[in-house]
Amino acid sequence: MAVKRSLKKHTDNVMRFLEGLSSREMQFDLTRDQGESEVKLKILEKHVQDIH
Incomplete structure (x- = not known):
């Protein structure tokens, strides 16, 4: 469960970065x-x- 939360956190960060370009x-x-x-x-x- 912790791995899933961590992966989601990093994925969300990447998505925000891509959207922020x-x-x-x-x-x-x-x-x-x-x-x-x-x-x-x-x-x-x-x-x-x-x-x-």
Whole structure:
């Protein structure tokens, strides 16, 4: 149960971080290497959602 709570806490923190990124920062990352960055971000979001 403690592991589950800890994992949820860290997952929530990652979600807040991702939500807190400004559009400008995200646009910069996507523009720099749009194809690779977009794929990595989508994979990260999917993993975070699966864990959450």
